[in-house]
Amino acid sequence: MAVAAAGGALAAAMAGYFSFGRVSAAESHDHKTWTEYEGSLDSSQYSALKQIDKSNVTHLQQAWFYPAGNNGLLFGFNPVVVGNTMYVIGKNNAIVALDAATGKEIWVHDNDNPRFITHRGISYWQSKDGSDRRLFFGTGYLLHAIDASTGKAIDSFGDHGSVDLRVGLGRDPNSIHQIQSGTPGRVFENLIIMGSATGEEYGSPPGDLRAYDVRTGKLVWTFHTVPHPGEFGYGTWPKDAWKYIGGTNTWAGITIDEKRGIAYFPLGSPTYDFYGADRAGADLFSDCLLALDARAGKYLWHFQAVHHDLWDYDFASSPKLLTIRHNGKKVDVVAQAGKNGFLYVLDRVTGKPIWPIVERPVPPSDVPGEHASPTQPFPTAPPPFARQSFTPNDIDPYIADPAEREKIRKEVADARNLGLFTPPGLTNTIEMPGNGGGANWGASAADPAAGFVYIQSKNAPSMLKLEPKAPRRPLSGSPAIQGRILYLQNCRMCHMSELQGQPPSIPSLINIVPRIGVDRIRSAVTNGLSPMPAFTDLTPGDVDSLITYLTDPSSAQVPPGVLARLKSPPQSEGGAPVRYWTGYGYMDSTDGLPAVRPPWSTLTAYDLNKGTIAWQVPLGEVSRLAAKGITDTGSYWPRGGVAVTAGGLIFAGTKSDSMIRAYDKDTGKVLWEKEMPAAPEGIPAVYEVDGREYLVVCARPGAVLAGSDAGSRQNSEQAPGPDAGASANSSGKAEVQGYYVFALPSGDQSSSH
Missing domain, CATH: 1.10.760.10 (Cytochrome c-like domain)
Structure with missing residues (x-):
């Protein structure tokens, strides 16, 4: 199976059909606004604003705070700012419009099904004359459109303001219980392009990619990520797989090259994540970076990072578009970070790797009926950003109990552990990076014109063990x-x-x-x-x-x-095939910290002009260990991501110490840090109102981790600090979950460029 494909003659015709030119990402968006999830259509998480810079970032103060209630699903919303209005999720998972300079509520849209909402962001569209302005978000299995000026439902969209996302997937809609993603769709021209969160259990629905008309809600195009008969890639599955295989979905962010009209989809693993006897083959388009014509949904090219995935190594962060210098020429590329610790860099027009990606032999499976791919693709450059091995010598030295430390060391020593891509087996099997490690949603950002990518990642091993699933x-x-x-x-x-x-x-x-x-x-x-x-x-x-x-x-x-x-359980019952399953196998000690030695999370800067790592530093700390003088451990299990600015800064929040920090984007040095009353979990947004630059980050009281003292602070009934801006609820407890907004004092402000 080829690692990348360009559709034969289609690739040769693409330049003429789409009028492709060498248009730099910096030219397609000025990056001075944050009107899209992750900042812009190129998903760069980059701001060209410069008012806050290396020289004055230490002067940042909290400008305002907006409480968002105790929403269990609010764990990483990336606000959208259009003009002077910010759109967020508020109390009871309502959609709220705020004055972006003060945090004052403008309107609130309550939801009938608030528990299952697009909790990472929202999609915005406006007509060319600005008279029609809409917001799109999902609850449950419905895609909704509301008026961005009033918050009222738009009755002419779909069925009285909503579209049923279960319809059109080739399955009984009533059998589909999980489809709407926590990540918003991507608006391009007059389309809202949607991924999904299907789940990856046996019986999950397929992850078809779809585009709807923003005015009417009518379906415009569909792309089958598990190909149907006659479609490209059909031969990489068993003949009837399209009828029963699910997953293979885009739940991370969609990225669009606006000038060329190309949409890039990071695709996930197929069902079932860790066992694939019923899907023998390479399984296109699972674990692919897929490029489609954004207007028509037509296939352009794909790159598959994992053949026949058995590790849940889905692409969980959005692709990044940037321009690099390679062999003396400017080249527009797309960079995709993986859970497996690799960064894949491809020509964004053809899908051709910038540096060779080679197929190398990997260990076979020892599970009955399983046929693991004999090879997997390995980039020759740039080097990986996460650790890809876990041996008995890598046990966390800070595990308090020596007996427990020895127990974990023996478990690792006795496990099947043949390196990256060791297939899960019927005995303990090491997966490193684990399925919760590497780069996850929101974890990568780019400086599009400079050719740099920044990745927040986790070093988190898993121990997998398949068992027959009882009928x-x-x-x-x-x-x-x-x-x-x-x-x-x-x-x-x-x-x-x-x-x-x-x-x-x-x-x-x-x-x-x-x-x-x-x-x-x-x-x-x-x-x-x-x-x-x-x-x-x-x-x-x-x-x-x-x-x-x-x-x-x-x-x-x-x-x-x-x-x-x-x-x-019996190996089979009534002639039904055996189904194997496993837990995610996260390896933690009883004090809640990872079994592997630190750093547990890192921030890595790639210079893609050279294909090298410019620097790598631990990302955050664990409060209890830092109090003992144990530093440079990295935060445990950070969620969300980073934002990069033209002021030379990278903003990142970490959970296990409840900190927001500014890093020097050229060196990785911490220039500013602020302890917060709640744990930041989202992607920061950077925006400007009336010449003043702001930083906003979403935070909530997180799960209390052993090894962290954040829980006592986050659950305190005392109001958090004089500048926290938190308000008291009806019980008298301080509300600390919500949006924290920072800016320079008025005397430090100068016009941003």
Whole structure:
């Protein structure tokens, strides 16, 4: 299977058909506004504003704060600013318009289904004369359009203001419980181009790419990411795979070359993430960077980073467009960071790698029925940004208990560990970077004209072990016992046997019912809640039994014989194929820190004019360790991403120390840092109103991690600091979840360039 393809004669005709020229990214957008998710259509997370720079960044002060309530899904919204108006998610996951200079509410749009919302950003469109201005966002399985001036639903869009995203996927719409992504679509001309978050469990829907008319909501084009008969790539799957394979979806950001009309889609892994006996082949277009004609959805080229993915190594960050100097010439490129620690750099018109990417042999699978790809693509340049091996010598030296440290060392020593792309097996298998490591959503940014890319990444190993997934059988016993059995069959692999979860990404379910309520649990199980899939085979009665068990786990004493059968299910039942599954396998010690030695997160600067790493530094710290003088560890499990500015700065927030920092983009040196009352989790946005430059970042009280003292501060009933701007709610507690906005004092301001 070729690593990259350009569609044969199509590639040769592309220049004439699209009038492609060598148009630099800097020319297609001036980057002085933040009217799009991630700043602009090129997803650069870059601002050309210079008022805040290296010389004055230490003078930053909080200008205002907007509280956003206790929204469980608000964990990384990237505000959009159009003129003097900022659009955000507010209390109860309402869409809110704010005065971008003061934070004063202009209007609030309440949602009927607020729990499942596009929680990372929003899409904005306006007509050429500016008379029609719209916002697009999703809740549940619906795409909504509202008036950006008033917040009112636009009745002429779709069915009274919304479009059902379940329709048109070739499956029964009523069988689709999870489709809408937390990442917004991308508006291009008069289209809203949509990805999806399908889940990657058995039975998930396909991740078709689709474009809708922004005025009417009518479907304009569809691209099948699992090809149908007769379509390019169909032969890389079993013949009927398009009928049952799901995933292969774009849940990260979509990027568009505005001048050329090319849309770039980072695609995810197919179902099931870690076992693929039912999808033998390279599985196009999974794990691909896919280029389509944005206006028509026609295939242009693809690059596949992982053949027949068995590691959940989906592309989770948006592609970056920039111009570099290569072999003495200016070349427009697209750079895509992966969970596996590689940065892939391709010519954005042809998909040809800028530096050779070679196929190398990788370990085979030892699982019955599995056919792992014998080779995988390895970039020869630039070098990887994340660690790609984990040995007994790499155990975290700060694990407090020597016995636990030795236990983890032995587990690593005994595991199957043949390097990058070791397939998951029936015994413990090391995955490094783990499926939660490397570059995730929002993690990369670019200086488009300078040819630099900056990547926030995690060094986080996983330990995978496949087990046969037990087929459904009749249940017996009390509701609590039935719920316990259902939990072991469906939830244990991720939330663990004793409900303890795998923080910070997979929460503990201990006391979950009083914490979040029955309705929310029922909705999450039925409809999914990323990264948790929807459990479509559970009946309402099953869910009731599961909730009964979660309410009082001690009441569910399952007979030993039943437990034994659950642990050793039959290899097949009724002629049905065996399905294997595994948890995500995050490797943490009991104090909540990674099993691998630090740094646990890094910020890496790439000079793509040379194909080299210019610098790499730890990203943040862990508060408790820093208090003991243990520094340069990097933050644990940062979420969100970074923003780069022409003022020479990189802004980044970290969870485990609740800090927002400004780094020197030329050296990686920390120039400014501010401890926040809540943990920043989003992508910062940089904007200007009336000649004043602002920085805004979303933050919330995060899960309390062992090894961090952030929780006591974040959950305090005391108001956070004199300049925090937090307001008190009806209970008298300070509201710290929301949007923190910084600017220079009035005396330090000068006109930005």
